[in-house]
Amino acid sequence: MAATPEADWVSRFADEVIAEAERRAPGKPIVCASGLSPSGPIHLGNLREVMTPHLVADEIRRRGHEVVHIISWDDYDRYRKVPAGIDPSWAEHIGKPLTSVPAPPGSAYPNWAEHYKAAMIESLAQLGVAYRGISQTQMYTSGAYREQILLAMRERAKIDAVLDRYRTKGRTASGAPQQGKLDEEEAAAAQEAAEGSGAASEDDGTGAAGYYPYKPYCSVCERDLTTVVAYDDDTTELTYTCQCGHGETVRLSEHDRGKLVWKVDWPMRWAYEGVVFEPSGVDHSSPGSSFQVGGQLVGEIFGGQQPIGPMYAFVGISGMAKMSSSRGGVPTPGDALQIMEPPLLRWLYARRRPNQAFKIAFDQEIQRLYDEWDTLGRKVVEGTANAADAAAYSRAVGTAAGPLPTTPHPLPYRTLASIVDITTGDPQQTLRILRDLDPADPVASLDETRPRLDRAQHWITTQVPADQRTRVLTEPDTTLLAKLDDTERESLRLLLAGLDDHWSLEGLTTLVYGVPKQRLGLPMDVKPTPELKVAQREFFALLYHLLVGRDTGPRLPTLLLAVGPAQARTLLTP
Numbered sequence: 001m002a003a004t005p006e007a008d009w010v011s012r013f014a015d016e017v018i019a020e021a022e023r024r025a026p027g028k029p030i031v032c033a034s035g036l037s038p039s040g041p042i043h044l045g046n047l048r049e050v051m052t053p054h055l056v057a058d059e060i061r062r063r064g065h066e067v068v069h070i071i072s073w074d075d076y077d078r079y080r081k082v083p084a085g086i087d088p089s090w091a092e093h094i095g096k097p098l099t100s101v102p103a104p105p106g107s108a109y110p111n112w113a114e115h116y117k118a119a120m121i122e123s124l125a126q127l128g129v130a131y132r133g134i135s136q137t138q139m140y141t142s143g144a145y146r147e148q149i150l151l152a153m154r155e156r157a158k159i160d161a162v163l164d165r166y167r168t169k170g171r172t173a174s175g176a177p178q179q180g181k182l183d184e185e186e187a188a189a190a191q192e193a194a195e196g197s198g199a200a201s202e203d204d205g206t207g208a209a210g211y212y213p214y215k216p217y218c219s220v221c222e223r224d225l226t227t228v229v230a231y232d233d234d235t236t237e238l239t240y241t242c243q244c245g246h247g248e249t250v251r252l253s254e255h256d257r258g259k260l261v262w263k264v265d266w267p268m269r270w271a272y273e274g275v276v277f278e279p280s281g282v283d284h285s286s287p288g289s290s291f292q293v294g295g296q297l298v299g300e301i302f303g304g305q306q307p308i309g310p311m312y313a314f315v316g317i318s319g320m321a322k323m324s325s326s327r328g329g330v331p332t333p334g335d336a337l338q339i340m341e342p343p344l345l346r347w348l349y350a351r352r353r354p355n356q357a358f359k360i361a362f363d364q365e366i367q368r369l370y371d372e373w374d375t376l377g378r379k380v381v382e383g384t385a386n387a388a389d390a391a392a393y394s395r396a397v398g399t400a401a402g403p404l405p406t407t408p409h410p411l412p413y414r415t416l417a418s419i420v421d422i423t424t425g426d427p428q429q430t431l432r433i434l435r436d437l438d439p440a441d442p443v444a445s446l447d448e449t450r451p452r453l454d455r456a457q458h459w460i461t462t463q464v465p466a467d468q469r470t471r472v473l474t475e476p477d478t479t480l481l482a483k484l485d486d487t488e489r490e491s492l493r494l495l496l497a498g499l500d501d502h503w504s505l506e507g508l509t510t511l512v513y514g515v516p517k518q519r520l521g522l523p524m525d526v527k528p529t530p531e532l533k534v535a536q537r538e539f540f541a542l543l544y545h546l547l548v549g550r551d552t553g554p555r556l557p558t559l560l561l562a563v564g565p566a567q568a569r570t571l572l573t574p
Ligand SMILES: [Zn+2]
Pocket: 218, 219, 220, 221, 222, 223, 225, 242, 243, 244, 245, 246
């Protein structure tokens, strides 16, 4: 069936961006942009910075327009702080460009920025994100922005005046302007994001010797602890001093070791690349923020236009297990892709408008999410999904370049999770159980259930605490078996008598719900009564106690399949 993509937010932005691009630069490729700072592990929350323009660019491409999605690697930003888990001696590199800081010990990459970019690049490939990466180190050190830098220095008084309009507003606004609506968690996330971005408490170029929008990296210590003390517009001679004691005069028309301050750098790049769409997080969108100031500077100084720039809400995480806290406790897209397939992760972003906050589940919620995803997939096949849901689905499962890899035989995630939980991943046992699940549609090899099987297994082993894991008893609980009353004995007898004829997921479901009906003398298709529900609950609790020594566990049909008929008889025979 044909999805009607007009129904969703992606399509509405695509309409707007195409119209705007035709007005600004008819016939040119349409430019959508994201910026990422490889100052440390790139958080899963920052993925929205990429996914929002990715989805819009992909829709534009699907419609046959030429479009490029730029990801600007802010790898020429200063190294700000040593993250948790890194040797404190890295503090000596604070103030250097991220590409001049050594990679963490053991890394295969030449520097800090490359090390943290690599993991993101790998995740983006898995997610099917097509983009053109632009290293700001490469751009600045090659002199690509020479004219723009000289222009900004020439127009420094004007830039200072624009900034000053907002500096004043910032002072008159109350302490934390847009923070009121954020709950604590979002505020913390905002803080995280701000620290990881170019906007973080960077000085805007104001110094004792006047306003200069360009900041050199020191040629001796490589750090940006420099102050511009003089600049000559005619000769472009720039004099700076550094806290290390060094000082020198360079010719800016030949100097390639420095950068524009963030609030000037961003609008410069909008104009340089002709960006038409670039969303930003709330940390960039408050009054006096870099997005607002940039909107003035891009036109007044650089002769460009501000992109269409929706503000996106933060993406939270639910239930990230403690295992990751050694690495700072913040999951990366790579962490998410180890427990869910790329289409599911894409779907989480596609189905919510950018201004809607949502959470990515690392806890039990992931099982419900996968159920919802599978249900939507069935509805799409049947043609019963509504237009917006169908559009989100189609954006999740593929891009303009084609479909993303899928699991050939996608079994319910919660079933797979229960099975690998019980078998502790043993491949032979797992295959035996998977074969028995549905005799009408048997699983022939583990490979056809991958990668979903591997994701479920990774989730069980890394995210489910040991005390919630399932351990099937190896010996029958003879004490409990000896104390059973007649009703319980009769129920177990009926269950064991039916095992062979019901050995499938569906069959065992009928059997475990049916045993209490049989025992009460009710027909199998009876509507559940309160009495029956109580009987079923008591029977299930008994089975859990005898099979896994607890009140609850994975769904009983899955558990029985996993336990196997022989062991089930051993554990359930009084
Ligand atoms: Zn220095």
